[in-house]
Amino acid sequence: MWEACKSSGPEICLPVYYERLVLDPKPQMERILKFIGIKWDDRVIHHEQAIGVKGGISLSKKEPSTNQVNKAVNQEALSKWYGEIPASTLNQLKKEAPMLKRLGYDTDQSPPDYNKLLNPLAEKTLNL
16 A cells, blocks of 8 residues: 555655554644645544534444544554554564554564654655
8 A cells, every 4th residue: 555655646645644643633634634625624633522513523323433533532542552462473573564664663662652753854754
C-alpha cells in the first residue's frame, strides 16, 4: 500500500499516521481536510459533542465501533497493545516487518516512543 500511495503522488494519496492523528489531532485533521478540499471547522476535533443532538450525528447501536466513536479522540489505544505481544515476536520485528522502520517506527524500543513521530525532522523524513 505504501508503494502504491507513493507512486500515486502527493495530490492523490495522503499518508496519515494513526499515532500522529491521536497525539496531535488538530494539525493532522487540518491537513486531511485540506487534502480533500473541506474547510476547517473546530467541531471536527470535538465530534463526540455532536453525537445524539438535534442536527448532529446519528450512530447505529448495532455498529461495533459506536462505543469508541462516542468518545473524544484519546491515546488509550496507543499503549493498550503493549504487553499483549510476546517478546519473541517483538524481537523479530526488524526481520519480519522492515516496513515499520521505513515508516519511522523504532523497532528497538518497547513500548514505542510515539512522540518521536511528532518530531519536525521525522515529519520531513516520513512525508512522500
